[in-house]
Amino acid sequence: MPPADPDSPMKTDSLARAVLDGDRRALARAITLIESTRRDHRDQAEALMEELMPHVGGAIRIGISGAPGVGKSTFIEALGLHAIEQGRKVAVLAVDPSSKRGGGSILGDKTRMPELSQSEHAFIRPSPSSGTLGGVARRTREALLACEAAGFDMAIVETVGVGQSETAVADMVDMFLLLLLPAGGDDLQGIKKGIMEMADLVVVNKADGELEKAARRTAGDYGNALRLIRPTCPEWTPRVLTCSALQGEGITDIWQAIGEFNGLRAESGGIEKRRADQARAWMWSEIDEGLRTRLHGHKDVGAMIDGLEADVVAGKMTPTAAAQKILGVFLAG
Ligand SMILES: Nc1nc2c(ncn2[C@@H]2O[C@H](COP(=O)(O)OP(=O)(O)OP(=O)(O)O)[C@@H](O)[C@H]2O)c(=O)[nH]1
Numbered sequence: 001m002p003p004a005d006p007d008s009p010m011k012t013d014s015l016a017r018a019v020l021d022g023d024r025r026a027l028a029r030a031i032t033l034i035e036s037t038r039r040d041h042r043d044q045a046e047a048l049m050e051e052l053m054p055h056v057g058g059a060i061r062i063g064i065s066g067a068p069g070v071g072k073s074t075f076i077e078a079l080g081l082h083a084i085e086q087g088r089k090v091a092v093l094a095v096d097p098s099s100k101r102g103g104g105s106i107l108g109d110k111t112r113m114p115e116l117s118q119s120e121h122a123f124i125r126p127s128p129s130s131g132t133l134g135g136v137a138r139r140t141r142e143a144l145l146a147c148e149a150a151g152f153d154m155a156i157v158e159t160v161g162v163g164q165s166e167t168a169v170a171d172m173v174d175m176f177l178l179l180l181l182p183a184g185g186d187d188l189q190g191i192k193k194g195i196m197e198m199a200d201l202v203v204v205n206k207a208d209g210e211l212e213k214a215a216r217r218t219a220g221d222y223g224n225a226l227r228l229i230r231p232t233c234p235e236w237t238p239r240v241l242t243c244s245a246l247q248g249e250g251i252t253d254i255w256q257a258i259g260e261f262n263g264l265r266a267e268s269g270g271i272e273k274r275r276a277d278q279a280r281a282w283m284w285s286e287i288d289e290g291l292r293t294r295l296h297g298h299k300d301v302g303a304m305i306d307g308l309e310a311d312v313v314a315g316k317m318t319p320t321a322a323a324q325k326i327l328g329v330f331l332a333g
C-alpha cells in the first residue's frame with residue numbers, strides 16, 4: 001500500500017498495481033492524485049492513467065441528475081444496494097463545480113447513503129471541491145476510469161441539476177437518468193428542454209404517501225412531453241417511471257429498465273459508438289483547455305489579453321481583430 005501523504009514520493013506503477021488489485025485505499029489515493037493540479041502530480045496521474053487504461057471499459061456508466069432535494073442521494077443508496085444484491089460493485093462519483101459544501105457534496109451526504117457507504121462493494125467519492133466545470137469534469141472522467149480499472153462494474157456519476165454540469169455528465173456516461181419531484185398541476189418544473197432531451201430515463205421520486213397520486217400524474221405529463229422529443233438513440237424510447245427511494249419502491253423496475261437499455265445498446269454497438277464519440281470530444285476539450293492555459297501563461301500574450309479584452313468590450317476593437325492579434329503573438333513564439 002503506497003503512503004497516504006500526497007506529497008511523499010511514490011511509484012505510479014506500484015499504485016497502479018494496487019488499484020488493479022481492487023485495493024480501495026489505493027483507488028482513493030489514485031483519485032487524489034488525479035484531482036491534484038500540481039504539475040508533478042499531473043505528470044504522475046498521466047503515467048498512472050496510461051497503466052490503467054488497458055483495464056477500463058467494464059462498467060455500466062450511469063449519470064444521475066436532479067434538482068437539490070429531489071432525493072438523488074437517497075435514490076443512489078437504494079439503487080446501489082440493489083445493484084450490489086445483484087452482484088455488482090458500485091462506484092459513486094460527483095460532478096459539482098458549484099459545491100460550496102466543504103469536503104464535497106457526497107461526503108457530507110454519506111449520512112444519506114448510510115448502508116452504501118459502509119458496503120465493501122461500494123466506493124463513494126465526493127466531488128473535487130474546487131475548479132472550473134471543465135477541470136472537474138476531466139478529473140471525474142479519469143476517476144471513473146480508475147474505478148473501472150479497480151473492478152467496479154457500475155459507475156454512478158451524480159450532479160445537481162442546476163447548471164451546465166448535466167451536459168458534462170451526459171458526456172461521460174452510457175445512460176442519463178433525470179430525477180424529478182411530483183409536481184402539483186401540470187407545470188413541468190421549469191426543467192429545461194435541453195435536459196429532458198438528454199434523459200434516457202426519467203424517474204419521478206417520492207411516489208409515496210400523500211405525494212403518490214401527484215407522482216403518477218407527473219409521470220404521465222412527462223411521458224407525454226417526452227413523446228415530442230427526439231429519442232436519445234435509435235434503439236430506445238426514453239420512458240418515465242415512478243419510485244420511492246425512501247421506501248425502496250420501484251427500484252426493481254428502474255434496475256430492469258437500466259438492464260434493458262444497456263442490453264439493447266450493447267447489442268447494437270451503440271455504447272461503443274457513444275464512448276468513441278465521447279473520447280473524441282474529450283480529446284478536443286483537452287486541447288482547448290491546454291491551449292487556453294498556455295495562452296494565458298505566455299509572457300507576451302498574458303500581458304496583452306486584459307487590454308485587448310477591454311477594448312473588445314468597449315467596442316474599440318472587433319473580437320476578430322483582437323483574436324487575430326492574440327493568436328499572431330502566440331504563434332510567433
Ligand atoms: N417522501 C420521500 N422523501 C424522500 C424520498 N427520497 C428522498 N426523500 C427525502 O428528501 C430529502 C432530500 O433527499 P436527498 O437524498 O438528500 O436529496 P438530494 O437530491 O441528494 O439533495 P442534494 O444533494 O441536496 O441536492 C431528504 O429529507 C430525504 O429523506 C422519497 O422517495 N420519498
Ligand SMILES: [Mg+2]
Nearest residue numbers: 072073109112
Ligand atoms: Mg445529495
